[in-house]
Amino acid sequence: MHLKYESTLREPLVDGVKDYHQVTEDIIAPIEAKPGKLWYVGFAISIVLLLFGVFSVTWEVYYGTGVWNLNKTIGWGWDITNFVWWVGIGHAGTLISAILMLFRQGWRTGVNRAAEAMTIFAVMCAGQFPIFHMGRVWMAFFVLPYPNTRGPLWVNFNSPLLWDVFAISTYFTVSLLFWYSGLIPDFATVRDRAKTKLRKLLYGVASFGWTGSTKHWQRHEALSLVLAGLSTPLVLSVHTIVSFDFATSVIPGWHTTIFPPYFVAGAIFSGFAMVQTLLIICRKIMGLEDYITMGHIEAMNKVIVLTGSIVGVAYLTELFMAWYGGNPYEFDTFYKFRAAGPLGWSYWIMMSCNVISPQVFWFRKMRRNIAVTFVMSIIVNIGMWFERFVIICTSLYRDYLPSSWSYYRPSWPELGFYIGTFGLFFTCFFLFSKYFPVIAVAEIKSILKVSGESYKNKMVALEESSIEKFEHDAHHH
DSSP states (O other): OOOSOOOTTSOOSBOSSOOHHHHHHHHHHHHHSOOOHHHHHHHHHHHHHHHHHHHHHHHHHHHOGGGSOOOSSOSSOHHHHHHHHHHHHTHHHHIIIIIHHHTTOGGGGGTHHHHHHHHHHHHHHHHHHHHHHTSOGGGGGGGSOOOOSSSSOOOOTTOHHHHHHHHHHHHHHHHHHHHHHHHHHHHHHHHHHOOSHHHHHHHHHHTTTOOOOHHHHHHHHHHHHHHHHHHHHHHHHHHHHHHHHHHTSOSTTTOOTTHHHHHHHHHHHHHHHHHHHHHHHHHHHTTOTTTSOHHHHHHHHHHHHHHHHHHHHHHHHHHHHHHHTOOHHHHIIIIIIISSSTTHHHHHHHHIIIIIGGGGGGSHHHHTOHHHHHHHHHHHHHHHHHHHHHHHHHHHSSOSSGGGOOOOOOOHHHHHHHHHHHHHHHHHHHHHHHHSOSSOHHHHHHHHHHHBHHHHHHHHHHHHHHHHHHHHHHHHO
């Protein structure tokens, strides 16, 4: 699958002197050990946040969406902001796995497993917002397209909200299959090392009787390629369709054709930032510095600075079009109410977090600095949250009629719901890091002979000795 030889100038993707057994030991040992104090503390905090979220949602379902601070003008507030934000975060996983796999990028192997898990948990968080935004959740079956006795009550197939449902459910299914199929060989490894009968049984069931035969590997690689091919267009289509929620409307500030590509770039931007946040923590706590190297972190920072710049260009294009188009409503939305106006502060937070701050990654020193990367990854996600907030609230809070102008601030159930999704996300992630290999063992082994540090050093030594021999022979002739 991989070339047997790689340029010696490229830095190794696996540091230290490792053989296949050592790789297994390093990555699977944390699963077999009892988790440390920090894990329990983090897990407990996540559970508390999750319970607060459940309470907030129950409150909202019981009293109705009136407990949210939505008003006549702003019908979509905090809720849809968070929905789009979580979908965006779920973007990097499939991109890292699928597109980089099709392009045969070796550096994805250290980061793809955690990124895929992150995608699945983020989409689980995102899916809840539109459901509870419906208000009367027990009427949810009204939105399903099926023949019924209520007369011709069919969903509106022209609505981008319906396309969202199809896009996101497809995306979730393909991502889940992709993630799980990659886990199968690793589950088999954990099964074979298991000390207790229960562990052996559970990991045995999870690994579908994997034996590592040539036939199994052949099918595994074929399946991975098919799933990668399926999910590559999904990376582009899912966020394009989410952007249609806005772009197909006629409201000034939403009615722009640049939305699809710029939502996709923004999603990759925020997704990669979230992968950085999680992996820097995992790498430290689980001692995986040899597998998630500075090379991995730098490669991801390059993607962040690229997508951040694309997003910056999109913002400036919007401002230019609002001025050049000569539509007074469009102009007012962008210049008077978005960049200035009572909610103007959110616009400048978005600009500084998403466009100005990532430019530090043009410097190699900054790209390879853990602290800078960690702080930046959080700043980027704050900025991307504000981008969604700006698009939704600053386009709506100043209507055509000054009498219906309003200001928006979230109520506690809205905040609680958002905090609760963090609880869900981190609860899932803590469980994942405890029971599943955070790094794809089988895939690291597949690049070890090409990109491992000890093997690279061997190749350099071989090269030097052959050059010396050649020069020696040439000299004698």
